[in-house]
Amino acid sequence: MQANVTAPHDPPADPASRAALYMPFDNSYARDLEGMYARSSPAGSPAPRLLRLNRNLAEELGLDADEMSSAAGLAMLAGNAVPALAQPLAQAYAGHQFGGFSPQLGDGRALLLGELVDRHGRRRDIALKGSGRTPFSRRGDGRAALGPVLREYLMGEAMHALGIPTTRALAAVATGATVQRAQILPGAILTRVAASHLRVGTFEYIAARGDEVLLRRLADYAITRHDVALAGTPAPYLGLLQAVVERQASLVARWMGVGFIHGVMNTDNMTISGETIDYGPCAFMEHFDPNAVFSSIDTSGRYAYGNQPAIAQWNLARLADALLPLIDADAESAAQRAGAAVEAFAERFDFHWTSVLRLKLGLDGSSGDDRALADDYLKLMSQYRIDFTLAFARLADAAQGNDTPLRALFGGTGAALELWLKRWRERTQAVGTSQVELAAALRSANPIYIPRNHHVEAALAAAVERDNLAPFERLLRVLEHPFDEHPADISLAEPAPAELTENYRTFCGT
Numbered sequence: 001m002q003a004n005v006t007a008p009h010d011p012p013a014d015p016a017s018r019a020a021l022y023m024p025f026d027n028s029y030a031r032d033l034e035g036m037y038a039r040s041s042p043a044g045s046p047a048p049r050l051l052r053l054n055r056n057l058a059e060e061l062g063l064d065a066d067e068m069s070s071a072a073g074l075a076m077l078a079g080n081a082v083p084a085l086a087q088p089l090a091q092a093y094a095g096h097q098f099g100g101f102s103p104q105l106g107d108g109r110a111l112l113l114g115e116l117v118d119r120h121g122r123r124r125d126i127a128l129k130g131s132g133r134t135p136f137s138r139r140g141d142g143r144a145a146l147g148p149v150l151r152e153y154l155m156g157e158a159m160h161a162l163g164i165p166t167t168r169a170l171a172a173v174a175t176g177a178t179v180q181r182a183q184i185l186p187g188a189i190l191t192r193v194a195a196s197h198l199r200v201g202t203f204e205y206i207a208a209r210g211d212e213v214l215l216r217r218l219a220d221y222a223i224t225r226h227d228v229a230l231a232g233t234p235a236p237y238l239g240l241l242q243a244v245v246e247r248q249a250s251l252v253a254r255w256m257g258v259g260f261i262h263g264v265m266n267t268d269n270m271t272i273s274g275e276t277i278d279y280g281p282c283a284f285m286e287h288f289d290p291n292a293v294f295s296s297i298d299t300s301g302r303y304a305y306g307n308q309p310a311i312a313q314w315n316l317a318r319l320a321d322a323l324l325p326l327i328d329a330d331a332e333s334a335a336q337r338a339g340a341a342v343e344a345f346a347e348r349f350d351f352h353w354t355s356v357l358r359l360k361l362g363l364d365g366s367s368g369d370d371r372a373l374a375d376d377y378l379k380l381m382s383q384y385r386i387d388f389t390l391a392f393a394r395l396a397d398a399a400q401g402n403d404t405p406l407r408a409l410f411g412g413t414g415a416a417l418e419l420w421l422k423r424w425r426e427r428t429q430a431v432g433t434s435q436v437e438l439a440a441a442l443r444s445a446n447p448i449y450i451p452r453n454h455h456v457e458a459a460l461a462a463a464v465e466r467d468n469l470a471p472f473e474r475l476l477r478v479l480e481h482p483f484d485e486h487p488a489d490i491s492l493a494e495p496a497p498a499e500l501t502e503n504y505r506t507f508c509g510t
Helices: 028-032 055-060 071-077 146-161 200-207 212-226 236-257 305-327 331-361 370-384 388-393 395-399 404-410 414-431 435-445 453-466 470-479 487-493 498-503
Strands: 037-039 049-053 089-091 095-097 100-102 110-117 123-129 168-180 184-194
Touching: 028 089, 028 110, 028 212, 049 071, 055 168, 071 168, 095 200, 146 168, 146 184, 146 453, 146 470, 200 212, 200 305, 212 236, 212 305, 236 305, 236 331, 305 331, 331 370, 331 414, 331 435, 370 388, 370 414, 388 395, 388 404, 388 435, 388 487, 395 404, 395 414, 395 435, 404 414, 453 470, 470 487
Parallel strands: none
Antiparallel strands: 037 089, 049 168, 089 110, 095 100, 110 123, 123 184, 168 184
16 A cells, blocks of 8 residues: 555656665665655756765764765765665655644655664664655645755754754755745755654544554554554553653753744644654744744744644644544543543643753752742743843853843843842752852753854855855854853854844745
């Protein structure tokens, strides 16, 4: 059984038939989940150029970075050659997009080449994004523009450095072709690495077709891939749901701890692995605003910063709906058990969010008043429109007696800040750590650098409009070490002018 789509494209005789470097691919998805994909091939690139190779990630995957940078490596990354052990395919999935269900979406511009087992024994997907049309492309061209490819590279590496689970970029390649969007833009391909590309929408795709046999195969595959300890337990499919609930509760709390707004939290963009995926219309909040929305397509604010926990729970309820036939043969019992698992999200998110806030304030969790202290600080930030990132980062200076940077942020609101600082100091003193230890803990928990939207846009514009990657490279270098403040790069920590932030919008790209 294959996915219900048109016939896959045949690989072009030239250039995709050229020999590629050896990569030890395994292909468990292709092997175990027939019916969940359509075979396809990359369309190739007329004049590829390697823009950036993630050498550290290549080594982590057990690949030779020098070989990946060679002509043979570039041929693979550009879709001009398919490694002998690869089995390129476009994955099938459905999705609730802004609340409305689409029963068939699938990889319209992405191809899973196969899987590698990395140096730590972890199975990782290797996929090309922007490599041409697939059977799921519908009216799209299957290509990606340079700006969105570089954005995803930048955002994924920034999130990784912040300690947040994420898909990552192995490489960005300019194709030498152009793509037509609102204007003609240079084309590019991203090589994306993921723990897997299984999504809530993957389960919805099968559930909508009523194929319980394939649904069970998919769930068993997900358990083998991400929750192998559940195999053979009395209730493995309920356990899978509970595990995904826990991972997503932790993930969203960590997003919010750095002011990240995903922007398009559709069910096809929620992974089973708990990794962040799809960096299209995402953005980082500057002044603290629970209602912050930057995505041009989120006109109702459905995916606003403060709505992300509730939307995550809504998405997980859709996963629960899909898994009901596996959780219990009795429909009423299945609904009750699955419902309890989804309802537990709120408590688990609150636990993880409180833990994130404690770390950001240097608290040890021994006081029940910690959450109130944190919430009051957030209220101050919201009331006075204080930069979220710097308000936490400058606490490290205050911990060592230098309140000047923090006071400068709050400007003329000193009285309100003074009252809160007094409470915070009393609480941190009760923890018993020294000023030096507290400052070090705060600096390790609170980044000084995030991908500031105006700096990201400037770097992408330089690359797209002037073929100048220097601003991108500088920004990436800083974001790879977000907790290390350097005077030469302090401008990259500064917020954008308020009028720029108010009018800033992000767009779906790749």
